[in-house]
Amino acid sequence: MVREDGKRNFVLREEDGTETSVFSGSMPRQAALKAARRLDPAGSEEEAQDGAVEIRLREKGTDKVHIFDAWAWESSAPEDKPGWMEGSITKGNVSKKGIEHLEE
Numbered sequence: 001m002v003r004e005d006g007k008r009n010f011v012l013r014e015e016d017g018t019e020t021s022v023f024s025g026s027m028p029r030q031a032a033l034k035a036a037r038r039l040d041p042a043g044s045e046e047e048a049q050d051g052a053v054e055i056r057l058r059e060k061g062t063d064k065v066h067i068f069d070a071w072a073w074e075s076s077a078p079e080d081k082p083g084w085m086e087g088s089i090t091k092g093n094v095s096k097k098g099i100e101h102l103e104e
Contacts, residue, residue: 010057013065019058028066029094031057036070036092045093048073054097063102068094 002008003024010031011019021038023031035055042048048071055070072092077085 009060010066011060013056013058022060023057028057028059029068029096032066032068032070032094032096033092036068036072036094037090039070039072039092041072041074041090043074045071045073045091049093052095055094056100058102065100065102067097067100069097070094 007024007026008028008031010023010025010028012021012023012035013019021035023034025031025034032055035057039053042051052069052071055068057066057068058064059066070092071094072090074088075091077087077089
């Protein structure tokens with residue numbers, strides 16, 4: 001279901017079917033990128049991509065489950081970072097595998 005601001009809500013589904021965190025975005029990939037940043041980060045992007053994790057996001061109000069391979073890595077913060085930002089940040093990336101429909 002689309003909100004007034006054009007964004008949709010996606011719920012992270014665990015392997016056992018439980019639903020935990022909610023991520024919003026105008027597209028499923030945008031929500032998946034937010035979810036990917038919460039993964040345990042690797043030292044570099046190459047290491048992280050080798051250990052990609054499958055994440056499943058169900059679009060609220062529908063039976064669609066978007067499936068992504070996701071990975072995260074540590075990166076140094078930009079030089080023009082604000083004063084409150086730490087020296088390193090977590091970056092994430094995803095690759096879409098497909099869509100399933102729930103039969104519940």
